[in-house]
Amino acid sequence: MKEFRSFEWFKGLFGVSQAKRLATLNRIQEKxxxxxxxxxxxxxxxxxxxxxxxxxxxxxxxxxxxxxxxxxxxxxxxxxxxxxxxxxxxxxxxxxxxxxxxxxxxxxxxxxSSPSVPHDDLVIPFAQLRADRANSVGTKNAHLGELKSALKLPVPDGFAISAWAYRFFLEHHQLQDRIARLMKDVRSRQYQHLELVSEEIRELVGRREIPGELAEAILTGYDRLTSENPGCGVALRSSALGEDATYTFAGQYQSFLNVGRDDLLARYRDILAGSFTPSAIFYLFQHGLSESGLAMGAVCMEMVDAVASGVVYTRDPLAPAGDYVVVNSIYGLGSYLVEGIITPDEFHVSRDTGKVLFSRIADKRVKLNPSRSSGVVETAVPEADRLRSSLDPGILAILADYATRVEGHFGCPQDIEWALSSFGRLFLLQTRSLKFPLHAPRLAPADKEDAKVLLTGGVPVCPGLGSGPVFVIQSVEQAAMVPHGVVLVAPNPSPMLIAAMHNISALITLVGGNASHLATLAREISLPTIGGLSAASGLSPGQVVTVDAAAGIVYEGSHAASPVAEVPVSASIPQAAAGDNATxxxxxxxxxxxxxxxxxxxxxxxxxxxxxxxxxxxxxxxxxxxxxLRGTAHKDSISLRLKTKIPLPVNIIYLDRGSLMTSRSSRKISEDDLDAIPMKAFWQGVLIEGWPSQPVPTDLKGFVAVIGTSMQGSRPAEFSEVSYAFLSKEYMLLNLRMGYHFSTIEAMTTKEPEKNYIRMQFKFGGAPLERRIRRVWLISELLRLVGFENSSQGDFLDSSIVYLDQQETCNRLTLLGRITILTKQLDLALGTDARAQWFLQEFVEKLKLKKGGG
Amino acid sequence: MNAKCVGEIMIPLGLFPVVPYWFSLHQALAQQEDFEAKRSEHGPLPWLILVFSAQNQLLGIVGRREILKGLEPGFSPKQLGRASDIAIPLQFDITVYRLSFSEETALKRLRTQMGRPIVEFITPIESTVGYDDHPLLAIYVMINLNLSVVPVVQDGQVVGIVNAEDILRGVIGDIT
Structure with a gap:
């Protein structure tokens, strides 16, 4: 035992114990x-x-x-x-x-937030409904009340079954907590088992009776509605809170046509259960609505014995500026139109005159009508009527008038369902905000044929069209001097470009994809932007080009956007009802x-x-x-020495492998065995330039650090020659000690450009400060030419480049290796600014550097 | 009589071009150009380039003569090609040289030599004098080592260069 202790003590004198080395290695590898x-x-x-x-x-x-x-x-x-x-x-x-x-x-x-459900009557006649009661009865009901009461437009008579009725049903059967628990389960499992849970909830709801009080209110409402025509069918439709307002809930909830008294309560229950179909739950979650706030109202209205039905858009979604309404129409009930089963007749009706500006009559083979008992039945359209217009111009003019009035009332374009009764009376069945797809401007087709394509192949970052003279910058530091209205070609997608982005018509970056910080900024201000178009470095400054960012194409000359896209989205045409929230x-x-x-x-x-x-x-x-990594203790004991003819001792610490370091058998690694991609690339540059061994001075003691002290009057930086490289397959942190200056080169070289970066920091030197500053200037100028962003202070340089692909990152690293060798001790020689310029020119030629490329 | 010490006669280091040992001759000569202006400003100064090691230690001094001497083999007769088949070593003979001389070839050779490291041209530093030493001590060093300049050291660091002409002027001035 004593002997063992002595041995440990002995080991402690001469080196770090194996356990300590392992612990250190494990710690940095874990980090x-x-x-x-x-x-x-x-x-x-x-x-x-x-x-x-x-x-x-x-x-x-x-x-x-x-x-x-x-x-x-x-x-x-x-x-x-x-x-x-x-x-x-x-x-x-x-x-x-x-x-x-x-x-x-x-x-x-x-x-x-999910709308809260106010305590209200279980059943409310349309006559008592206005828009402000949407929280009680859902938007569909409230809008119908508004059409009827405020605009005095023809709406079939009916009543709303309130959201409170839905709550009443749940509370009566004590279902709320159980549903909430099931829904929570769905959320935490990220929509897995959605169908199972949906089925369970629907079964919970579907097998419960409608409570007596509620059933009585509904049937009383029905009886009152059908007093003049007892036993006739009604339309029962969902009207969820929030439906048709912020969200469309299109197709999520159920509707039943021609429902008789006997089926009314069962269908109402189906509507309640229908709020928990898998797609409805999914939709709910997508909108961030919580189950606790879910409330389902229902519309119960007279059936219209429709000879024709359809939809009117108060604006053409494809050409919102057109001064006409778009009417779609089919024979019979409207379901086949909404479901896309039948191609409808289409009419464009002037908003001002009510005249038909355009019509396209479709072949309408079948139609849907209420059946005599209940439900609906499909019948064939007589041959003679199939290609006949389903609406006459007089009705179309009335429809256009109604439509514009509704749009005027609600303050935004509307999507209105309507039906024409067999008595020739027009009814409005529903109105909601019209949603517009956003069209990014594209090149007009006519122009496209003539336009000469200069470049293709970039990544569309932010769609749009922009033209102007090309303005090329070599560094983002020049962003502030970019003139107004140009197509800017920048070396990389640096967020610093924001300084120029508000002024330019389009942006092209030579590197980068659509997941950069800059991409976000570009999209935020809708600046047409193409990323990763390296060939753009060949565009001539001043040359007028047009950038079609959605297609990733650069055309010669200035070209216009297509007419559809040119239509500005005016205040009266909101981009989407949910726009404000989403923004x-x-x-x-x-x-x-x-x-x-x-x-x-x-x-x-x-x-x-x-x-x-x-x-x-x-x-x-x-x-x-x-x-x-820099603070790693006893680095020597966990490192391998790089075997190289270059007189630069480099110790390597691997971050992605353990065994090499702990084995004492071979503590050396040859240049050929270097498999860390960034280190290989950097070292290749070092080897290209090479480094002659220096002769040994005759008397080392007498001639130390002459320049640092005698010319500057301050102590020189510490001299050191051992460098450390922390390496993994795709990563390198190289602390390079080269005499009196040090540089740190950190790089990630993966196959995903978004992850890649190089950062170099450079400091000190053996010469007086003014010469060291000149060297920093020289290096930063060289790096600027190949797209690095630099910031320097005194003799400190911090330089970085990001988002290059693996090969380009490696190319830059090789270049850094060459520059590192070319500029070592160069501070000694940089006595004047002119000399620094001279060396810059010499290195630019030697390294074959060009504007914007490697 | 209080003679000036070496430090008072020396030329401060900052008035000379300094280069690292691995600089090419081309780069070193370019460096020298920057000091032409200083040379005229401070009166006659010796044409010198100081060469330093990676540790910023003074390795040696290069003057015009050292450069020419280093370059000479590049255009001497035995290197000019025409006489390359001559087996016996050539004695200095201007006639032979004139016969074998080709300006084009000589300049081409010279140009290729501009890439040689400056360290190949240096006269290594073999001795120094102290800042406070008597100038005659520097003369002693110069004569014995066949030098025209000697580095001056103060507190272990080279601070300047003293040359023979300055010492002579200083010493003779004192005597007279």
């Missing part, structure tokens, strides 16, 4: 693993955010439906990102958790306000959106892994 996972989650979440932006931009009609689903995913991603940051960086990042909770709460409150939600998720890491506000508290948090974490995670 690196966290860092890598964090980067992956960050990337996935950023992609999800981009997806949200795209969905919103391309298909505004989807609006909130897609948004909530994505929000849930993004929220999960954000939690993972913040947890990862805390694991990597420690307690200092705990405040991020609170910030995330707060930002999530803010976004959630932007989703329209607010999107803002909370994807807006980027935290741009500059040097900003004093670059803190957890400064993160006002999810995107800000991501930006903050991305920056800090890189800083943390850098700090952790």
């Amino acid at each position: 690196y693993s966290i860092f890598k996972g964090l980067l992956e989650r960050h990337n996935q979440t950023l992609k999800a955010i981009s997806r949200v932006e795209e969905i919103w931009q391309k298909q505004q009609t989807l609006g909130l439906s897609a948004l909530y689903e994505e929000f849930v995913k993004i929220q999960e991603g954000m939690t993972g990102v913040v947890d990862g940051m805390v694991s990597l960086g420690g307690e200092a990042y705990l405040p991020l958790k609170d910030v995330l909770v707060e930002r999530t709460r803010q976004i959630e409150t932007s989703f329209p 607010e939600i999107l803002g909370g998720i994807s807006r980027l306000t935290l741009i500059q890491p040097t900003d004093p506000n670059f803190t957890p508290q400064g993160c006002v959106t999810y995107h800000d948090i991501l930006r903050y974490v991305h920056q800090k995670s890189m800083e943390e892994i850098y700090r952790i």
